[in-house]
Amino acid sequence: MGEIRLVGTAHVSQNSVDEVRRAIEEFEPDVVAIELDQGRYAALKKEGPKATVDDILKGGNFSEILVQWMLAYIQKKIGMDVGVEPGAEMMAAMEEAEGRNIPIALADRDIRLTLSRFWKGMSLWEKMKLIGALAGTVAGRGGDEEIDVEALTKDKDLIEAAIEEFHNFSPRGAKALIDERDAYLSHSLLRLAQHNEKVLGVVGAGHVKGITGYFNDPSKLPPFASLVEQPKTLPWKYIFGGLFIAMFAFLMILIGFSGVGIDVLIWAIVYWVLINGILAGGFTLIAGGHPLSAVTAFGVSWMTSLNPLLAAGWFAAITEAKVRKPKTSDLQKIVEAENFTEMRKVPLFRVVLVAALANVGSTIGTFAYFIFIFPILGIDPTVVLADGFNNLMAFLGSLI
Structure with missing residues (x-):
């Protein structure tokens, strides 16, 4: 089993961009695993087919689409405030790896499946609270307090507090967005470590604790198949x-x-x-x-x-x-x-x-x-x- 090193990042942090580049230079990994799926990778690279109007309208999942757009807007807004484009640290990982001829592995679950499990898994009350909170944020309510993104990547207690707050706010939503993806990313990284001596995992800072926990005790990992099936809920x-x-x-x-x-x-x-x-x-x-x-x-x-x-x-x-x-x-x-x-x-x-x-x-x-x-x-x-x-x-x- 090869060595796995994690870099915990914030998706709109200049410090994270610098840390990713530094980690690749110092660790010299055999493969760089990034917290992206094929769709988001293609979007960042501006490659591959794009969704059409017909795709969106025929899908019929209008509430899910709105939530996805509002989440993307909020992330973009934070990135604008700190002067960093969302996903910049993933782009830095790709550029640095490609420049050194290091293979890139896409370690995250398909975003469409994640959002489907996220939305369908939440209770009606959780959905109402989430939409209300997102709408308030997009509309500019919620105060003028600035978010110190750089502090989030450094202060583990602050990260854990934020994740705990999300679990309290939406237990089922947090399960799909955080807990399940901790497990999915762990499976991906452990598989890569079976065939490579050095694996560098570039993941969101909020996933580091969960992934590390699975590394310490792999027996707690849920079966991979359970993470990639469509959620089974009553109609x-x-x-x-x-x-x-x-x-x-x-x-x-x-x-x-x-x-x-x-x-x-x-x-x-x-x-x-x-x-x-x-x-x-x-x-x-x-x-x-x-x-x-x-x-x-x-x-x-x-x-x-x-x-x-x-x-x-x-x-x-x-x-x-x-x-x-x-x-x-x-x-x-x-x-x-x-x-x-x-x-x-x-x-x-x-x-x-x-x-x-x-x-x-x-x-x-x-x-x-x-x-x-x-x-x-x-x-x-x-x-x-x-x-x-x-x-x-x-x-x-x-x-x-």
Whole structure:
């Protein structure tokens, strides 16, 4: 087994750039393993195929895309503040290794799989907290306190405190972004050490403690296969969708059999359309969507809320894309945006934001309907539901 040396870096630190170059010069490794996957490596090298507008819109994972863009924006903003481009230390490792004819190994897990496990693994509450925190940061809230990036790479206690805070904030999210990748990187480095005498691992400072722990006791490493499979979770979207369909249908049946009158039943259906539509359309406008997109969200929300295979945001996004006509070049504009206001002006960002928020509005509308429908109709739910149930049972009994 060869020797493995780790360099813990910050992705926007000049000190990290210098330390990486110095470590390669002094250690003279047989291979330099960097915390990148093939996609991020190609992006840094500005090589390989780029995502297209169709790829993004057909994927349908609009909330995940927004979170990814906001995380990239925050990292870029920190890099601008300290005068270092994000990923500069990885570029330095690649340049230094290539200049010395040292092979480069990509040691990290595919970012698409990591983000998928990250998003799908989090609870609804964790997702809401994360989006709120990211939105506040992107919008410029959260104070003017500067982050000392260089101190983060030197102070182990500060790094551990930051990681612990992330675990407290989002335990499941931290598992996918930190813990699982500690294990994945450890597997990669240990495999390289089986065939090389000297392996230099260039990884984020937050991974050093976890990787070192696995090096000290490899028996604790989870099986590699468990780190690369798609997360197995219950299809909550379809479970809740089916539940709401059943609840809505049962509610309409009980109102119909309660004897309050056909007009009340009709208004109950009308309010289903209005509450879902107004909130879906309203959130579309909040996202900066075109009025036609808001009308689309309004028109389909009542139906998509009853079908877990559809989403109001998809239809609103199609209309928004027809109006805004996003281009592949918009991806670069999103990356280069200086603030959230500039990001919102980019057609592709606007389309994705409309899709995500229209879905949020439609979901809120569904919950709001079941909470407020009886006060809106001005009827006593206990009486209506009890009478409707009893009359329904009597009707069914008469059929037997």
